Amino acid sequence: MPKVLISDKMSSEAEAALKARGVDVDYKPGLSPEELKSILPAYDGIAIRSATKLTADLIDAATNLKVIGRAGIGVDNVDIPTASKRGVIVMNAPFGNAATTAELTVALALAAARHIPAATASTRLGKWEKNGFMGRELCGKVLGIIGTGNIGSLVVERFLGLKMRVLAFDPFISKQRAEDLGVSLCPTLDEFWPQIDVLTVHTPLIPATRHIVNAAAFERMKKGVIIVNCARGGIIDEAALYEALKSGKVFAAGLDVFEVEPARSNPLFELDNVVFTPHLGASTHEAQVKVAVQIAEQIADYLLKGTVQNALNIPAVSEGELVTLRPYLNLADKLGTTLGQLNESGIKRIEVLFEGEVAALSRKPITNMVLNSLLKPMLSGVNLVNAPLIAEERGIEVVEAVRRHSNKGFTSALGVTITTEDRERCITGTLLYGKEPRIVAMNNIPIEATPEGSLLFVANNDAPGLIGRVGTILGEAQINIANFHLGRKEIGGRAIAFINVDQDVPREVMEKLTSVPNVIEVKLVRY
CATH class of the missing domain: 3.40.50.720 (NAD(P)-binding Rossmann-like Domain)
Structure with a gap:
């Protein structure tokens, strides 16, 4: 458990x-x-x-x-x-918490625009200062939004309901997506800053977004802009915001997040034109x-x-997708395992070729499985999460290629090619009856082999008597042959064999097989 x-x-x-x-x-x-x-x-x-x-x-x-x-x-x-x-x-x-955070964004924007906290405090004291809290109307103004992901898109929807025009800066969405959201895309921040009346940010805090709203940005904004941050402290430079609020460049601000949390003290607390909440974005029941x-x-x-959802360091696979992908993940595992155990030298490049129907599926999980299974025989601690990182750290180029129609006569095929310092190996597999993995080519030589149990790989020059000698050596060692798969391109040329055996093959037997005339290479693959 x-x-x-x-x-x-x-x-x-x-x-x-x-x-x-x-x-x-x-x-x-x-x-x-x-x-x-x-x-x-x-x-x-x-x-x-x-x-x-x-x-x-x-x-x-x-x-x-x-x-x-x-x-x-x-x-x-x-x-x-x-x-x-x-x-x-x-x-x-x-x-x-997307809807909850979007609602707080709207609440802070309205509270800042209408001085609601300060007006509440004044009224509570019986002052009735109607002229002291002159606010700003949002209807008809321009909302500037940085980031239109899960939360940002809901924020857009709500501000459009307030009859605002929305201008978005988000390098990661398409024009079609922007049209669907009902926003205008701004290609650069230099063009973005002067056009907005209210700014809200909805991005993660990463090096590229830290202090993206800074003194230079405030300098380019209209006088009287309203600033809201319900994302992460540090996206807005608080020192620059303080100066902009004091000078009147920024009319008011609503902040739910701070550069240092918990925010026990902050220069911004001195100002009356800022609304604060203690990181309440997700704080609803x-x-x-x-x-x-x-x-x-x-x-x-x-x-x-094994279902992966909303993962940040591995391709996510829903339960429904997993049903379709699982046979191909199994095939990818077998192909990667085969090449990983056949390889003897450092890998420079790995190419995964998706042919036919598999090309329409989510490819990253399959590629990750290939990398995982291929690298495992050579490196310890490899798994589906870190395999791409390990490949990158070792300078291995990883390439995905797509061929919408298989040129090998299969409705769907998966190919893996590895390039090392001295050679290239490639293997192709398909699914029999849509679920059973089969190897259908090795080094461009057609063959049909079942990747299971112990599989003996023999590369040789096509010559009479070789099969008999190999069978005799295995028989003398009491190793039973379950299946014997042969492949060649032409008579007398390069040939290969995949032999399913029921027992493990000891080192001395491998050496005898290697010494057979015309045998080039013998390897045992264990699945």
Whole structure:
């Protein structure tokens, strides 16, 4: 039974969802890093929110950890590169709190535009200062939005309802997607800043977005702009925002996030034209339940079924996709395993060729499986998560190629070619009856072989008597031949054989086979 630790405060429904699926759960929020480090080796998975900081040393200590689940969107509290190197999947729950955060964005924009917190405080004191809180109307103004992903798209929808025009800066969406959202795309920030009346940001905090809203940006904006940040502290340069608010360049701001959290003190707190909330983007009962249940179900599905959803360091595969992909993943595993055990030298290039129907499927999971199975015989600690990183670290070029129609006569075929310092090997496989893996070509020589059990590979020059000698050596060693598959291109040319054997082949037998005249290479592949 897989075991999962919930190390942050989370809805009790997360624990219930894990247990209902047959996962053992420990709920232990508030552990110190030292306490966490001491118990992590006992767990297959961990569910966190923002309080737990999974640093490199903690992930390294979690020797059995397979999955990290973040109940929410931001994962800046997880060392993803270390997790990837250790083969740990990192997944989040990007949809559960999207509506809640979008609603808070609108609330902060309206509260800032109409001075609602300050007016509330004044009215509570009985001052009735009607002329002291002159606000701004949003209807008909231009909302500038940076980032139109899960949350950003919902924010757009809500501000369009306020009859605002929306201008978006997002290099990762197409013109068609922008049209579908009802926004105008701005190609550069230099063109973006002068046009907006209200700014909201909805991107992760990464080096490219840190202080993307800075003093130079404020200088280019209209006087009287309103700034809202419900994404991540650090996207907006707080020192520059402070000066812009004091000078009147920025009319007002609404901030839910800060560069340093918890924000016990901040120069911005001195200003009356800023609305603050303590990182409440996901803080509604509905959102807390949604993200907790979502991440619990995702963790359970991965540990029990191998289904990957909303992963940040591996291609995600839904349960429905997995049904279609699974036979091809099995085929990719067999092909990668075969080449990995045949190879003897450093690999420079790996090409995965998708032919026919398989070309229409999600290719990344299949490529990852090829890399995983191919590299495993040569390197320890390789898995589906870190295989692409390990290949990249070793300077291996990985290429995907697509051929919509197979030129080998199959409705679907998968080919893998590896290039080393001194040679190139290629293997092609297909699915028999749509589910059973078969090798159908090796080094461009047609053959049909079943990749299972122990498979003896023999490369030779086509010559009379060779099959008999090979069979005799195996028979004398009491090794039973289950299947003997032969392939050649022309009489007297290069030939190959794949021999399914029922027993392992000892080293001395391999040496005898290699010494047979006209035999070029003999290898044993174990599946």
